[in-house]
Amino acid sequence: MRKVAESTVRRLSLYLRYLEEFALHGTETVSSETLAHLGGTTSAQVRKDLSCFGSFGKRGLGYAVPELAQHLREILGLTRRYRVAMVGAGKIGSALVSYRGFRERGFDIAAIFDSDPDKVGRQWNGLEVRDIADMEVVLGEEAYEMAVIVTPADVAQAVSERLIKLGVKAILNFAPVQLAVPDDVVVKHVNLALELETLSYALANR
Amino acid sequence: MRKVAESTVRRLSLYLRYLEEFALHGTETVSSETLAHLGGTTSAQVRKDLSCFGSFGKRGLGYAVPELAQHLREILGLTRRYRVAMVGAGKIGSALVSYRGFRERGFDIAAIFDSDPDKVGRQWNGLEVRDIADMEVVLGEEAYEMAVIVTPADVAQAVSERLIKLGVKAILNFAPVQLAVPDDVVVKHVNLALELETLSYALANR
DNA sequence: GTTTGTGAAACGATTCACAGCT
DNA sequence: AGCTGTGAATCGTTTCACAAAC
Numbered sequence: 001m002r003k004v005a006e007s008t009v010r011r012l013s014l015y016l017r018y019l020e021e022f023a024l025h026g027t028e029t030v031s032s033e034t035l036a037h038l039g040g041t042t043s044a045q046v047r048k049d050l051s052c053f054g055s056f057g058k059r060g061l062g063y064a065v066p067e068l069a070q071h072l073r074e075i076l077g078l079t080r081r082y083r084v085a086m087v088g089a090g091k092i093g094s095a096l097v098s099y100r101g102f103r104e105r106g107f108d109i110a111a112i113f114d115s116d117p118d119k120v121g122r123q124w125n126g127l128e129v130r131d132i133a134d135m136e137v138v139l140g141e142e143a144y145e146m147a148v149i150v151t152p153a154d155v156a157q158a159v160s161e162r163l164i165k166l167g168v169k170a171i172l173n174f175a176p177v178q179l180a181v182p183d184d185v186v187v188k189h190v191n192l193a194l195e196l197e198t199l200s201y202a203l204a205n206r
Numbered sequence: 207m208r209k210v211a212e213s214t215v216r217r218l219s220l221y222l223r224y225l226e227e228f229a230l231h232g233t234e235t236v237s238s239e240t241l242a243h244l245g246g247t248t249s250a251q252v253r254k255d256l257s258c259f260g261s262f263g264k265r266g267l268g269y270a271v272p273e274l275a276q277h278l279r280e281i282l283g284l285t286r287r288y289r290v291a292m293v294g295a296g297k298i299g300s301a302l303v304s305y306r307g308f309r310e311r312g313f314d315i316a317a318i319f320d321s322d323p324d325k326v327g328r329q330w331n332g333l334e335v336r337d338i339a340d341m342e343v344v345l346g347e348e349a350y351e352m353a354v355i356v357t358p359a360d361v362a363q364a365v366s367e368r369l370i371k372l373g374v375k376a377i378l379n380f381a382p383v384q385l386a387v388p389d390d391v392v393v394k395h396v397n398l399a400l401e402l403e404t405l406s407y408a409l410a411n412r
Numbered sequence: 413g414t415t416t417g418t419g420a421a422a423c424g425a426t427t428c429a430c431a432g433c434t
Numbered sequence: 435a436g437c438t439g440t441g442a443a444t445c446g447t448t449t450c451a452c453a454a455a456c
Contacts, residue, residue, distance in 0.1 A: 003446095004411075005446075005447065006404060007447075007448095008447090009403075009404050009407045010400060010404060012407075013397075013400045013403045013404070014400070017382060031414090031415065031416090032415075032416070033415080038384065039384065040384045041448095042448080042449070043415085043416095044418095044448075044449055044450070044451090045447095045448065045449080047415090047416065047417060047418085048417085048418080048447090048448075048449090050416095050417090051416095051417060051418070055416075055417060056416095057415075057416050057417080058415085058416075058455080058456065059414080059415055059416040059417080059454070059455040059456050060413080060414045060415050060416075060455065060456040061414080061415070061416085061455095061456065062414090062415065062416080063416090075407070075410075075411075076403055076406055076407045076410065077406040077407055077409055077410025077411070078403065078406060082402075082406065084402075091300065091301040091304050091305065092301045092305065094297065094300075094301060095297040095298045095300060095301035096398070098297050099297065099298065099398065099399075101382070101398065101399040102398070102399055102402065104399070105399045105402065105403065106406075107399070107402050107406075145409060146402070146405060146406075146409075169409055170405035170406070170408060170409050171405075172401055172402060172405060176223065176307070178244065178245065178246050184412070186405055186408040186409070188401050188402075188404060188405055190398070190401055191219075192302070192305065192307065192308070192396070193305075193307040193308055193310070193311045193313070194216060194219045194220070195378055195394050195396060196288075196290075196308065196311065196313050196352070196378060196394075197215075197219045197282055197284065197311065198212060198215050198216060198219070198394060199352060199376040199377075199378060199392055199394055200282055200283040200284060200288065200312075200313075200352075200376070201215045201218075201281070201282045201283055202376060202392040203283055203351060203352075203375055203376050203392070204281075204282065204283025205210075205281075205283070206390070209424095211424075211425065213425075214425090237436090237437065237438090238437075238438070239437085247426095248426080248427070249437090249438095250426075250427055250428070250429095250440095251425095251426065251427080253437090253438060253439060253440085254425090254426075254427090254439085254440080256438095256439090257438090257439060257440070261438075261439060262438095263437075263438050263439080264433085264434065264437080264438075265432070265433040265434050265436080265437055265438040265439080266433070266434040266435075266436045266437050266438075267434065267436080267437070267438085268436090268437065268438080269438090
């Protein structure tokens, strides 16, 4: 199975979302063509993506919706819930904490940290913002495999190191720095200004 | 100028960020190797990326920091400011409006719309949330080329159509739907839950 | 007849390696 | 000597096209 492209994984996530939509409406089977159309790709792409992990369809028929959805959940590691630590209680952090999309997909933000005394102690979506100085104490109580870093750029590297020491293996990083992490830790970088810049490029080069 | 890959454009944005950092510290020249190291890529990649748009370096020396930065700003269309309309005054919208990274890069969110009467009329970062029903009136007063859609999925397509009728040519879409738009309109899709899912996949498949 | 699963072909992006300029 | 710019080679992804299954 080894070596699946990131682009494939992203598409699988998308397919899963559409499958859940179909499941909700009671649709029983779906073709690669239908999934492709919804996901903005081609039927061959859908089949290739799936073929990385097995053959889930019936020739002449298509894919059984709930079964394929379940396979995708297993492939994507979404049959369990994840406890997520969030560091940085700024505006973006605030939005993420109450973002239902995370909880719906199995990601529970279960701890929030900030260094600003004005923020520490406040309740956020039923969760107390803790002092970043207490991170080791708070996170030591339960296992956290995932974290979201929403701090200023200059502290993000140090924060990531503390998180990794505490067992975090996956980081979603909103700080505009390239984090240096060990090989067994995976980092996904999100940079919203950069997304607008790709749009600006597209506008300027038509 | 030939077809430039999206990945190239994203890296150029990154290089620009580092160049501005160097400019701030008064560094005068920088090598492809240095930029590569900061951006997590290779020197050959940096040179290839730049070579799509011209030859900006001096052999034996490297690149002049302020000059290359200016070239990149021009390439990326960042020598001007953009008026951005935002539709959807939820939590994510709220975070984006006060996100300094946008303004710093030339993107001014200059209008916010929502359909919720509780939100309409409220001041957000010095900007009044307007009724989405008045979108045509408000946006008709000034030219808007860019928009951010932060609405629920079910209205995003209709909202995009109205925006496009009003002259919007670039959309950053946070709603989890694939928007269908004319060829001359560019859409960038952001899906935060999906980013966590790629992390979950990585954790599950080690 | 329809739709999957998959090698093979086409395409695109990255890396190599070196000639050419400073 | 040092570093860029770039064609050529490599590597990875997408598309094609068709045999096999239903």
